[in-house]
Amino acid sequence: MNDKRPGLEPLTCPVLLPAKDTVLLGHGSGGRLTAELVRKLFLPAFHNPALARLDDQAVISLDGLRLAFTTDSFVVQPLFFPGGDIGSLAVHGTVNDLAMGGARPLCLSAAFILEEGLPLATLERVVRSMQEAAAAVGVEIVTGDTKVVEKGSGDGLFINTTGLGVVPAGVELSADRARPGDRVLLSGSLGEHGIAVLARREGLEFDCPIESDSAPLHTLVAAMLSVSRAIRCLRDPTRGGLATALNEIAAQSRVGIRIEEAAIPVREEVQGACELLGLDPLYVANEGKLVAIVAPEVAEPLLAALRAHPLGARAQLIGAVTDGRPGEVVLRTRLGTSRLVDMLSGDQLPRIC
Amino acid sequence: MKFIDEYRDPRLAHALVARITRRVTRPWVLMEICGGQTHTLMRYGIDSLLPPQIELVHGPGCPVCVTPLEIVDKAIRLASLPEVTFVSYGDMLRVPGSETDLFHVKAAGGDVRVVYSPMDALRLARAQPERQVVFFAIGFETTAPANARAAWQARREGLKNFSLLVSHVLVPPAIRLLLGSPVNRVQGFIAPGHVCTVMGYREYEALSRDFRVPIVVGGFEPLDLLEAIAMLVEQLEQGRAETENQYVRSVTCEGNRPAQQIMEEVFEVCDRQWRGLGWIPGSGLRLRPELAAFDAERIFGLADTGVEEPAECQSAQVLQGLKKPLDCPAFGNRCTPENPLGAPMVSAEGACAAYYQYRRPAAGR
Numbered sequence: 001m002n003d004k005r006p007g008l009e010p011l012t013c014p015v016l017l018p019a020k021d022t023v024l025l026g027h028g029s030g031g032r033l034t035a036e037l038v039r040k041l042f043l044p045a046f047h048n049p050a051l052a053r054l055d056d057q058a059v060i061s062l063d064g065l066r067l068a069f070t071t072d073s074f075v076v077q078p079l080f081f082p083g084g085d086i087g088s089l090a091v092h093g094t095v096n097d098l099a100m101g102g103a104r105p106l107c108l109s110a111a112f113i114l115e116e117g118l119p120l121a122t123l124e125r126v127v128r129s130m131q132e133a134a135a136a137v138g139v140e141i142v143t144g145d146t147k148v149v150e151k152g153s154g155d156g157l158f159i160n161t162t163g164l165g166v167v168p169a170g171v172e173l174s175a176d177r178a179r180p181g182d183r184v185l186l187s188g189s190l191g192e193h194g195i196a197v198l199a200r201r202e203g204l205e206f207d208c209p210i211e212s213d214s215a216p217l218h219t220l221v222a223a224m225l226s227v228s229r230a231i232r233c234l235r236d237p238t239r240g241g242l243a244t245a246l247n248e249i250a251a252q253s254r255v256g257i258r259i260e261e262a263a264i265p266v267r268e269e270v271q272g273a274c275e276l277l278g279l280d281p282l283y284v285a286n287e288g289k290l291v292a293i294v295a296p297e298v299a300e301p302l303l304a305a306l307r308a309h310p311l312g313a314r315a316q317l318i319g320a321v322t323d324g325r326p327g328e329v330v331l332r333t334r335l336g337t338s339r340l341v342d343m344l345s346g347d348q349l350p351r352i353c
Numbered sequence: 354m355k356f357i358d359e360y361r362d363p364r365l366a367h368a369l370v371a372r373i374t375r376r377v378t379r380p381w382v383l384m385e386i387c388g389g390q391t392h393t394l395m396r397y398g399i400d401s402l403l404p405p406q407i408e409l410v411h412g413p414g415c416p417v418c419v420t421p422l423e424i425v426d427k428a429i430r431l432a433s434l435p436e437v438t439f440v441s442y443g444d445m446l447r448v449p450g451s452e453t454d455l456f457h458v459k460a461a462g463g464d465v466r467v468v469y470s471p472m473d474a475l476r477l478a479r480a481q482p483e484r485q486v487v488f489f490a491i492g493f494e495t496t497a498p499a500n501a502r503a504a505w506q507a508r509r510e511g512l513k514n515f516s517l518l519v520s521h522v523l524v525p526p527a528i529r530l531l532l533g534s535p536v537n538r539v540q541g542f543i544a545p546g547h548v549c550t551v552m553g554y555r556e557y558e559a560l561s562r563d564f565r566v567p568i569v570v571g572g573f574e575p576l577d578l579l580e581a582i583a584m585l586v587e588q589l590e591q592g593r594a595e596t597e598n599q600y601v602r603s604v605t606c607e608g609n610r611p612a613q614q615i616m617e618e619v620f621e622v623c624d625r626q627w628r629g630l631g632w633i634p635g636s637g638l639r640l641r642p643e644l645a646a647f648d649a650e651r652i653f654g655l656a657d658t659g660v661e662e663p664a665e666c667q668s669a670q671v672l673q674g675l676k677k678p679l680d681c682p683a684f685g686n687r688c689t690p691e692n693p694l695g696a697p698m699v700s701a702e703g704a705c706a707a708y709y710q711y712r713r714p715a716a717g718r
Contacts, residue, residue, distance in 0.1 A: 022460045032691065202469065268354050275357060277469075335366050335575060337398025339711040345690045346447075346456075 026346025030240030033346050035248075054252060055174055056097040056235065059167055066167040068103030070094060073160040079126065081200045083192070083211030084287070086159055087129035092216050092287060093238070094163040095137050099218040100234040100290065102173045102225060103165030105137060110161050111145040115154035126157065137216045139163075170229050177232035178253035182321040183299035185292040187220060187306050188213070188314040189265040190242055194284035195273045210269050215288030220311045227305040230295035237291055240344070241283040245291055246329045247343040256324025259341070261333045263318045279348050282331075282341060293321060360574030366402070369579035374404045376586050382408045382538045383585055384531075384674045386524060387545035388415030388702025389573050395707040397575045407582065410538070410674030411707075413527050413630060414545050416492040417444050417700030419672070421626040422662060424491075424520040425450040427655045431487050431518060432463045434653070438481065440474040441489040442496075443467045444700045449693060451660045471503035478507070478515035487649045490517040495547045497521050497638055498612035501619035504640065504647050516649040519639050522625055524548050525556040526636035531673055532564040539674050541585040543571040543578065546600035551616075553608030557596040565594040572600040619644060628696040629668035666695030671704055678705040685713055 026033040043051065050058040057070035074090045084092075091108065098105045110130065114123065134141055141161075192213040199210060217236060224231060233253075237245040242264070250257045266274075266281045274281050288311060294302050299317060306312030324330065329341040385391060391411045394400055400409050413419055429450045432439035439455070446455040446467065459465040464484075468474055471488055478486035490500040500517065507515040524545055531537055544557050549570045557568045567588035571581030581599040588595060598604055616638070625637025640648045649655070662668070666688070670676040678684050678697065688694040690706055697703035701710070 022457060024456050024460050026456065271354050271357070275354075333397050334361055335363050335397050335399070335402065337401050339396060339398050340713055342710050342713070 024346065028239075029344070029347040030238070030244050031344040031346050034240075035343070053174055053176065054248070055101060057101040057103065057163075057165075059101055059103075066169075068098050068101040068165040068167050069163075070097040070101075071160065071162040072097060073158060075155065075158050076197060077155060078197070078200050079122065079157060081197045081212055082209050083196055084214035085126060085129050086157060087126035088133040089212075089214050089287060090159040090161045091130055091133035091137065091139075092214050094161040095139065095216045095218055096236045096287075096290075098163045098165035099216070099221040100173070100236055101165070101167055102171035102221060102231075102234070103167045104222070105139045105163055105165045105218055107140050107142045108134060108161050108163050109143045109145075110141045110159060112147070113154055113158040113160075114146065114148045115156050116148055116151040118156050123157065126159075133216070137218065168225070171225060173231060173234055175233050175235065175249045175252035178249050178255050178257070178293045178321045179232065180255055180321050180323040181296050182232055182293050183296050183317055184246070184257060184259060184319040184321065185294060185299065185303055185306060186242065186264065186316050186318045187217075187290045187292070187312040188288075189267045189270065190237075190286060190289070191266060191270040191274065191281040191284035193287040194241070195270050197285075198277070199273065204273070206269055206273060208269050210267075210273065213286055213288035215311055217288065217290055217311065220290065220306065220309050223305050223309050223312075224292065224302055227301050228294070228298040230298045231292055231302070232295070233293040235291050237286050237289060239285045241281070241285060242291060243280075243282040243329065243341045244343055246341065247327070249293060250329050251327040253321070254326040256322040256326065257319060257329045258322050258324065259319030259329065259331050261331055263316050265314050265316055283344055283348050296320075357574070360572070360576045361397075362576065366575055366579055369576065369583055370402045373407065373579070373583045373586050376583070376590055377404050377406045378590060380406045380408065381540050381586060381589050382410060382674070383541045383543065383582060384410045384412045384539040385543040385571070385578070386412040386414040386528065387543075387547070387573075388418065388700065388704075388707075389547070390543060390545070390571065390578060391415070391704050391707050392702050393573055393575060393578060395711040398711075399575055399578055402579075403582070407586070410677070411671070411704035412531075412542075412674065413627065413672040414493065414524065415697065415700050415702040415704070416496070416522065417448055418668075418696035418703040419522060419627040419629060420445070420448065420491050420520050421628045422451055422660050423626065423657060424518070425454075426658060426660060427650065428489055428518055429453060429455060429458055430655065431649060431653060432458045432465050433461075434485075436485050438464045438466060438477055438484050438486045439489065440466045440468055440477060440486060442469075442491070444702075445489055445491065447690075448699045471500050472506075475503055475506060475512070475515060478512050479510075482514055484514060485652075486515050488515070488517050490519045490521065493522055493524055493545070493548050494551045494616070495545075497616050497620065498551060498609070501615045504619050504644055505615060507647055508644060516647045516652050517640065518649040519620075520625070521620065521638035522627060523622070523636050523638065525560060526633050527627065527630065528557075528560055530630065530633050530636075532560065532566060534673065536675060537673075539566075541567045541569070541589055543581045543585070544568050544596070546570055546572045546577070546604055549598075549600065549604045549608065551609050551612045553606050554596050554598060554604065555606065561594050561596045567594050568596040570596070570598045570600050570604050572603065627672075628662065629666070629672045631669075662695060668695040668697050668705075671697050678708040681705070685709060
């Protein structure tokens, strides 16, 4: 059923990567290196229809019930940052991966990999934050695991969360459903999470501190679904940012996407930090935003529904799906010119001058 | 955003385009020197706004791109040493040496750190006196003062575990080389605004005089570049060949004297090899003999290896403005940012990488 998607045709057995290659940090960036690892190693090895959809969650049918199933690991440094911490992030991230499939979150698991020497008070603080975040969402953490590694074998604390949810009948969201003419909605301003974490990690000070946008998006999604089911696809643009999320959708659906620079909201503090650091906000991570591909006739009511919700107050219509070159995302700049918005190879690197 | 949006204003940009279009009567080839300017031109698609008579070619002003393979190999050897903490600006990590790059050295256990400022490297040296901290001091006149300051400060503090791998390059000798070439096509230059913020533009006035070529010191925002192009076209159409300053909010004729002083105190001019261009006389900076105690090449006894660039890479022609990235048969297939054959595909500011990121033809995908 998925044999028309790019990158899946020739893969029947795991392809060995060149022997001299090693895992680089860039393989975890969400960019082209990550995609290549998934395409060349994981997909052929684990090949099955649910995985091949490459959505943020797998949807499994069971006795007429459609279960959404997802997992995510959290390795953020520093553990605590303005607007959140690794604990709340581990809850929000997995809840959002469920929500992007239109699912109502049911329960979570939590697995901890702790480094010898981590202060128990730190762990306690993280666990309390996880509990508060889960309670606010209305999910319970129903199972878990604890492992400890020797000092130097981990970076303080890693968390994995797995989530289970139920997809309501009639909801069909997937990255391969975008069609020319569809509209692209963005729920708010870009880059706050990435810049908040980077600023804390690098000790950068700004006049107005930038807070992470980390937030659970399931009620925002529910508000959208209550207005229309003609939503094709939802993505939360986490690592790799909006640019990567749109590239993935364009590739999976074999369509073009055109976005308007002037319509994309970026808060002034974030823009300033990006200018200073030589980063493009289109590639900076978000943890409380979604991008939606929706049928053209429901774009306006869905935009209104987004804006009526506190997490979507700055939502914008930012572009449209086109019959342009499949897999290609094009940005119309403020000057009226066009340019490609490509997937990055690895992480964005600060420029020298 | 104040001081940013004004320089990206569409109405003013189109007014400048109209001014250029009204003024131009015949074809002109212009070169922007700096990789940051190339990046802006591509990111905003400015070349597509210009009348067809204006051809923009891209110069050798990307510090990452022109750092010679030899020095990258030395950096990789240093970073692989167990006693060394190797400290670099971020985009040097991806630059391939003859066999590997610093990202792979880091993955193999090398202690490689990315910093925003050489002062962070000094901090690392103070914090871990048992390790040798080596800073990769590369770049044009823009980064040289801060790097000089780090060496100066290390000497003042008597730090014994801090050194620099220096590969600084200077812009005017490279322009001189391009203009002296029998195949040169460039008729006007946009000089690099940040280099001139440090150095002023006296050296460029000499180039304008010696080669009868108009030069405009330009900034990095869309309106800066459009205004610089308008000023160049004006000069060319009038038959003038002067150095003018568009980037007046940052650049003065004499430049930043204290920055120049610390550069002079720490560095001396030397011949330097440029990746893609070869040896250019008087085009580099190295540590003065008085600061030899901070010279990583001396401390670690790194000998030259005489390694050569891959033959297929056409970067020399690209960096001299003789070819556009899209003219290269390897572009986008055998040469990509993941697997670069040569200098201009390496850094985000390299001309080939800028084309790859913002303007790829169908065949390249």
